[in-house]
Amino acid sequence: MRRLYHLPLSPFCRKVRLVLAEKKIEVELVMEKPWEQRMDFLRMNPAGQVPVLKMDGLTLCDSTAIVEYLEERYPESALLPRNPAERAEARRLAAWFDCKFHNEVTANLLYERVNKKLARTGYPEGTKIRAGRQNINFHLDYIGWLIEHRRWLAGDSLTIADFAAAAHLSCLDYTSDIDWTRNTGLHEWYSKIKSRPAFRSILADLVPGFTPPVHYADLDF
Amino acid sequence: MRRLYHLPLSPFCRKVRLVLAEKKIEVELVMEKPWEQRMDFLRMNPAGQVPVLKMDGLTLCDSTAIVEYLEERYPESALLPRNPAERAEARRLAAWFDCKFHNEVTANLLYERVNKKLARTGYPEGTKIRAGRQNINFHLDYIGWLIEHRRWLAGDSLTIADFAAAAHLSCLDYTSDIDWTRNTGLHEWYSKIKSRPAFRSILADLVPGFTPPVHYADLDF
Numbered sequence: 001m002r003r004l005y006h007l008p009l010s011p012f013c014r015k016v017r018l019v020l021a022e023k024k025i026e027v028e029l030v031m032e033k034p035w036e037q038r039m040d041f042l043r044m045n046p047a048g049q050v051p052v053l054k055m056d057g058l059t060l061c062d063s064t065a066i067v068e069y070l071e072e073r074y075p076e077s078a079l080l081p082r083n084p085a086e087r088a089e090a091r092r093l094a095a096w097f098d099c100k101f102h103n104e105v106t107a108n109l110l111y112e113r114v115n116k117k118l119a120r121t122g123y124p125e126g127t128k129i130r131a132g133r134q135n136i137n138f139h140l141d142y143i144g145w146l147i148e149h150r151r152w153l154a155g156d157s158l159t160i161a162d163f164a165a166a167a168h169l170s171c172l173d174y175t176s177d178i179d180w181t182r183n184t185g186l187h188e189w190y191s192k193i194k195s196r197p198a199f200r201s202i203l204a205d206l207v208p209g210f211t212p213p214v215h216y217a218d219l220d221f
Numbered sequence: 222m223r224r225l226y227h228l229p230l231s232p233f234c235r236k237v238r239l240v241l242a243e244k245k246i247e248v249e250l251v252m253e254k255p256w257e258q259r260m261d262f263l264r265m266n267p268a269g270q271v272p273v274l275k276m277d278g279l280t281l282c283d284s285t286a287i288v289e290y291l292e293e294r295y296p297e298s299a300l301l302p303r304n305p306a307e308r309a310e311a312r313r314l315a316a317w318f319d320c321k322f323h324n325e326v327t328a329n330l331l332y333e334r335v336n337k338k339l340a341r342t343g344y345p346e347g348t349k350i351r352a353g354r355q356n357i358n359f360h361l362d363y364i365g366w367l368i369e370h371r372r373w374l375a376g377d378s379l380t381i382a383d384f385a386a387a388a389h390l391s392c393l394d395y396t397s398d399i400d401w402t403r404n405t406g407l408h409e410w411y412s413k414i415k416s417r418p419a420f421r422s423i424l425a426d427l428v429p430g431f432t433p434p435v436h437y438a439d440l441d442f
Contacts, residue, residue: 047317049321058309060313062312062313062320064316065316068289068309068312073305084293084294085279087290088281088289091283091289095285095286096283099283100268100270
């Protein structure tokens with residue numbers, strides 16, 4: 001049985017869930033709270049992080065390594081273009097969201113308010129929340145700018161870049177941190193990706209103690 | 222002309238330099254101080270980060286995307302194994318050093334003392350330095366443990382995992398942060414990778430204001 005050890009509001013887990021669903025690979029979702037440092041989990045991933053994917057007799061760790069594995073082994077519904085330049089662009093943008101956006105926005109907004117509360121490791125720091133709120137607009141505008149010039153974030157086709165971005169944005173939409181009126185292109189792009197069947201499981205996520213806004217699961221938001 | 226915009230003590234730039242050198246791809250090194258936010262540089266990489274590689278008519282950004290591009294386009298001296306499980310392991314470990322080791326060690330030790338001084342953005346924070354010094358031992362022991370079980374970090378062959386790890390460690394060796402007596406396996410592994418021709422340019426790096434220890438460039442350290 002394929003298993004994904006995950007946390008509902010982890011953008012890295014959501015990225016892997018989206019890629020799995022797009023490729024129609026069914027997995028059992030197993031909730032893992034990394035802060036509990038369960039020994040059996042640390043044996044699977046000494047980094048102590050989700051996602052961890054058990055499939056094909058392997059234990060796969062790190063969301064980028066997992067996505068590359070899935071893309072190589074299950075090439076149908078390709079999420080990396082064929083052309084080397086376009087592949088590099090898709091990977092550049094996936095890294096943009098998983099590193100830059102993550103450090104400047106997700107860590108400041110989501111981790112400060114949600115993860116700290118779940119893991120009971122303290123209270124949100126006001127300076128970080130303010131920094132996150134300021135930084136997010138730059139990134140939302142960058143998505144809008146890309147979409148003015150391209151069909152999808154990295155070019156003509158849907159790629160890992162769109163799923164990396166949508167994974168982060170969907171977590172921050174759950175916590176009401178996205179102003180969808182800010183940019184028409186951004187709204188249209190998210191509306192398009194949110195309507196994909198691959199997105200369904202993510203829109204059904206519920207985290208006790210945190211209620212998503214009404215529009216969170218609404219395709220016509 | 223191929224050009225790599227880089228900083229000498231950036232582990233991400235060093236990883237790309239090592240991969241380029243291993244594949245015998247010559248590039249012109251251009252020093253870029255990202256904190257100066259040069260407009261022409263931001264046009265190449267709106268993330269404002271080094272490395273940026275100009276080659277084959279492309280502008281390539283993000284060290285992981287660059288390494289994947291080089292591996293796909295210049296497959297000689299392969300740095301990813303053929304087997305999917307081993308590829309996933311090499312990518313997991315490269316991400317370990319570029320994310321986990323980076324956040325827990327490199328950012329605390331190198332960026333606090335070197336980058337802050339170069340960019341004139343303040344003084345090192347004692348709590349971060351102490352955290353970095355404590356965290357590094359866990360990672361050095363992990364390398365030692367891997368090398369007890371394998372020829373190279375990810376398995377039988379030299380991969381991007383070795384270069385990612387060596388890139389971080391070589392920066393921290395420049396600032397005398399590595400205790401090479403801690404672990405025999407670690408010492409032997411680094412000694413082997415340091416002797417490769419690809420490492421030469423890195424051992425010749427000199428950053429004004431920071432003098433490396435005598436053993437830094439010594440192959441018999």
